[in-house]
Amino acid sequence: MGALVWLLIPLLAAIGGGLWGSWANRTRKVRGDGPELDGYARFRAAMEKPTRAPAEPDGGALTGR
Structure with a gap:
């Protein structure tokens, strides 16, 4: 009977x-x-929307003068 239960x-x-x-x-x-x-x-x-250019920290003066 135990075997049937198993x-x-x-x-x-x-x-x-x-x-x-x-x-x-x-x-x-x-x-x-x-x-x-x-x-x-x-x-x-959203990906095709044009984005603004990031502002440069020194005001855009990259000439090195």
């Missing part, structure tokens, strides 16, 4: 693993690429 442990583990595997691979509601593409478009627009 055989039930891997059987229950296999059943539990199969149930978990089927749950993990279920099809989920597809969200689409809309939010990601919108964010990418905002990122590109």
